[in-house]
Amino acid sequence: MSENVEVKTLVIDGQEASARRGQTILEVARENNINIPTLCHLEGLSDVGACRLCLVEIAGSNKLLPACVATVSEGMEVSTNTERLAKHRRTILELLFAERNHICSVCVANGHCELQSLGQSQGLTHVRLPYRNPELTVDASHERFTLDHNRCILCTRCVRVCAEIEGAHVWDVMGRGINSMVITDLNDDWGNSSCTRCGKCVQVCPTGALFDKSQIGSEHPKHPDFLPYLNLMREAQ
Amino acid sequence: MNLDELELIARSVRQENAAYDYELNVCMDLACASQGAEMLREALIATGDTSGKKVLVRRTGCMGPCSSGPMVRVDPDDTLYGHVHADHAEKILSSLGNEPVAVLQCDLNEHFDKQVRVVLENAGHIDPEKIDDYIARDGYKALLTALTEMTPNGVVHRITESGLRGRGGGGYPTGLKWGTVAKAGGDVKYIVCNGDEGDPGAFMDRSVMEGDPHRIIEGMAIAGYAVGASKGFMYVRAEYPVAVARLTTALREARRRGLLGSNLCGTTFNFDVEIRLGAGAFVCGEETALIASIEGKRGTPKPRPPYPAVSGLWGKPTLINNVETFANIAPIVRNGGKWFANMGSERSKGTKVFALTGKIANTGLVEVPMGIKLREIIEVIGGGVPNGHTFKAVQTGGPSGGCIPAEMLDLGVSYDALLKVGSIMGSGGMIVMDDTSCMVNVARFFVEFCMTESCGKCIPCRAGTAQMYKLLTRICDGSGTMDDLSLLEELCVTVKETSLCGLGMTAPNPVLSTLKYFRNEYVDHIVHKRCTAGVCNIKAPAEVLA
Numbered sequence: 001m002s003e004n005v006e007v008k009t010l011v012i013d014g015q016e017a018s019a020r021r022g023q024t025i026l027e028v029a030r031e032n033n034i035n036i037p038t039l040c041h042l043e044g045l046s047d048v049g050a051c052r053l054c055l056v057e058i059a060g061s062n063k064l065l066p067a068c069v070a071t072v073s074e075g076m077e078v079s080t081n082t083e084r085l086a087k088h089r090r091t092i093l094e095l096l097f098a099e100r101n102h103i104c105s106v107c108v109a110n111g112h113c114e115l116q117s118l119g120q121s122q123g124l125t126h127v128r129l130p131y132r133n134p135e136l137t138v139d140a141s142h143e144r145f146t147l148d149h150n151r152c153i154l155c156t157r158c159v160r161v162c163a164e165i166e167g168a169h170v171w172d173v174m175g176r177g178i179n180s181m182v183i184t185d186l187n188d189d190w191g192n193s194s195c196t197r198c199g200k201c202v203q204v205c206p207t208g209a210l211f212d213k214s215q216i217g218s219e220h221p222k223h224p225d226f227l228p229y230l231n232l233m234r235e236a237q
Numbered sequence: 238m239n240l241d242e243l244e245l246i247a248r249s250v251r252q253e254n255a256a257y258d259y260e261l262n263v264c265m266d267l268a269c270a271s272q273g274a275e276m277l278r279e280a281l282i283a284t285g286d287t288s289g290k291k292v293l294v295r296r297t298g299c300m301g302p303c304s305s306g307p308m309v310r311v312d313p314d315d316t317l318y319g320h321v322h323a324d325h326a327e328k329i330l331s332s333l334g335n336e337p338v339a340v341l342q343c344d345l346n347e348h349f350d351k352q353v354r355v356v357l358e359n360a361g362h363i364d365p366e367k368i369d370d371y372i373a374r375d376g377y378k379a380l381l382t383a384l385t386e387m388t389p390n391g392v393v394h395r396i397t398e399s400g401l402r403g404r405g406g407g408g409y410p411t412g413l414k415w416g417t418v419a420k421a422g423g424d425v426k427y428i429v430c431n432g433d434e435g436d437p438g439a440f441m442d443r444s445v446m447e448g449d450p451h452r453i454i455e456g457m458a459i460a461g462y463a464v465g466a467s468k469g470f471m472y473v474r475a476e477y478p479v480a481v482a483r484l485t486t487a488l489r490e491a492r493r494r495g496l497l498g499s500n501l502c503g504t505t506f507n508f509d510v511e512i513r514l515g516a517g518a519f520v521c522g523e524e525t526a527l528i529a530s531i532e533g534k535r536g537t538p539k540p541r542p543p544y545p546a547v548s549g550l551w552g553k554p555t556l557i558n559n560v561e562t563f564a565n566i567a568p569i570v571r572n573g574g575k576w577f578a579n580m581g582s583e584r585s586k587g588t589k590v591f592a593l594t595g596k597i598a599n600t601g602l603v604e605v606p607m608g609i610k611l612r613e614i615i616e617v618i619g620g621g622v623p624n625g626h627t628f629k630a631v632q633t634g635g636p637s638g639g640c641i642p643a644e645m646l647d648l649g650v651s652y653d654a655l656l657k658v659g660s661i662m663g664s665g666g667m668i669v670m671d672d673t674s675c676m677v678n679v680a681r682f683f684v685e686f687c688m689t690e691s692c693g694k695c696i697p698c699r700a701g702t703a704q705m706y707k708l709l710t711r712i713c714d715g716s717g718t719m720d721d722l723s724l725l726e727e728l729c730v731t732v733k734e735t736s737l738c739g740l741g742m743t744a745p746n747p748v749l750s751t752l753k754y755f756r757n758e759y760v761d762h763i764v765h766k767r768c769t770a771g772v773c774n775i776k777a778p779a780e781v782l783a
Contacts, residue, residue, distance in 0.1 A: 049540035095700040180693030
């Protein structure tokens with residue numbers, strides 16, 4: 001650690017915490033065992049602030065800040081778990097569940113799904129919004145993996161891991177708004193794309209949208225936690 | 238090029254013009270052009286050649302009252318003709334020196350009297366493709382004065398003193414923004430002009446880009462000098478081909494005259510501008526999405542901070558201002574900050590261009606001092622609601638704004654006042670609605686716009702607007718319930734408070750403001766299965782008919 005590190009002190013949920021300048025609220029909260037729900041964030045990937053679940057309240061401001069990208073400042077008072085935030089988080093999860101066709105009972109990720117766990121941890125008992133029930137396709141053209149758009153929540157973890165870690169940039173997003181879709185190459189079949197078959201996207205996918213064909217019907221835990229170690233080893237080289 | 242040479246050009250243009258007895262200014266903006274202004278101009282030139290009178294026929298940018306087009310203004314008499322067609326050319330030419338053609342004359346004195354023209358000062362007076370026309374009306378004087386007589390700090394100070402606020406909609410103090418970019422470190426900085434005007438019913442920026450392109454270039458160059466940038470990008474949507482063509486011509490002419498390029502006016506200051514075309518995404522008007530688009534990436538917004546003033550285009554400090562903001566710069570530098578600050582209200586200085594559309598007699602472009610009452614804009618300048626209908630609401634700020642009801646027409650137009658009543662200033666679209674407009678349907682229209690224009694990055698905006706649209710559609714077709722209404726209200730709050738960028742944060746405004754002022758219309762649709770305006774096609778269920 002360099003010598004001229006600037007230290008900031010702040011308060012998160014009434015708990016005093018210290019942080020280095022430039023650290024995000026999320027990092028500091030997790031260091032202090034304060035849980036802020038996240039979905040698009042994944043340690044080891046760049047942050048995009050898209051899922052809005054990690055929004056926190058800052059004393060003195062009416063604006064909610066995404067903890068994954070907002071950096072700490074001296075004397076900041078952060079609240080991560082107010083009634084207002086809980087309500088927004090539940091509505092956002094409702095929006096996600098109603099957006100595409102999330103049917104846990106027939107999903108390969110059932111029991112290992114981050115969206116499902118968040119629904120449980122945030123106290124989402126039912127969805128009040130009308131389900132959109134869009135007609136979406138499944139791309140099973142790849143010899144090892146399958147993409148099921150019905151379960152995709154557009155967190156773009158696959159896009160980022162492929163571009164930033166694997167360096168292949170096979171994944172991207174096409175379309176706009178509610179019609180956005182993750183695609184491989186220029187919307188080619190995954191099986192005919194420039195995919196390197198590394199499988200990182202499958203491991204980081206928080207839901208059952210990307211899965212390994214060899215594990216259908218069995219317990220299908222994913223291992224998204226390899227990234228920090230991989231990054232550390234790469235830096236050491 | 239220096240100030241003396243500039244004056245020489247201006248003088249020679251004035252001399253040239255003085256050789257003519259009459260000037261016929263023909264508005265060639267889109268609205269007039271689509272009604273045959275080009276044929277009219279050709280007819281005027283042909284008839285002028287044979288009439289024996291010394292007549293200059295000039296094509297100009299938008300004169301303002303589009304609903305009276307095609308328009309011709311005869312100078313020096315200052316006679317304004319409306320609805321002119323090619324067949325009228327002879328009549329107009331033979332009237333020169335005699336009584337004006339009464340049937341063609343427009344009575345728009347009230348329309349013009351209440352207006353104050355700063356941004357549009359050249360509109361209707363210059364040929365947008367002739368740089369010398371612009372120079373003859375003090376064009377580029379501000380840039381050369383700034384370069385030779387003012388320090389960059391002095392320019393920033395003058396803009397700060399003027400109290401100018403961003404005309405793109407947010408109303409961020411321009412001087413403060415310039416100061417931040419000026420203070421940011423690094424050798425490479427960029428100026429970006431946001432010409433991605435996408436609000437339904439808004440065409441102010443298009444008219445300025447088409448009618449007076451040099452004014453924007455001059456504003457950008459002054460900004461470049463003030464903040465220490467030597468490269469500018471003009472981001473224009475590709476749906477504005479005429480604006481792109483005029484700007485391209487203007488840039489070429491400015492380079493030829495030595496008003497863009499290296500060592501301007503013999504100083505060490507270099508500046509040039511490149512045009513970048515937008516592919517028509519509304520979200521690219523949001524500054525971080527616009528930057529991504531210029532960089533060649535997918536146009537999606539990023540969380541701020543870091544603000545573009547610190548880390549913008551390719552990570553360099555970047556100053557982004559709207560077309561109209563840049564159009565205000567030259568007159569402020571020329572006339573001083575105090576001159577500008579004398580116009581307008583306490584916290585909103587200067588003038589604002591509005592695009593008046595909808596159920597109003599005089600549709601078109603108007604420029605009014607800030608603080609003017611909405612009533613004056615609509616009833617006096619706009620000529621009121623035509624065809625015996627009654628005024629219901631005025632929508633400002635496009636899909637990010639709200640509907641203001643008749644009771645609030647005495648509101649003075651300013652950033653803060655509009656925000657207070659649940660709307661926003663926005664870029665300047667003003668849509669007037671009468672008793673034939675259904676406010677639920679209006680809200681649905683704007684939500685649909687935001688839904689299709691959402692980039693899809695963050696969930697509240699992507700899925701939230703789609704859900705809002707679904708609920709509003711239910712209410713419109715008569716199948717909505719009061720539960721749907723409360724769900725809609727709840728959803729509005731979440732989308733407003735949790736969305737990533739301005740598009741999502743403001744998308745619920747049309748719903749929230751119509752719910753605030755026209756809640757009875759929502760209830761009418763839900764409970765009484767009735768649309769009083771007769772817009773929504775509600776199929777009455779059996780129990781209501783019984």
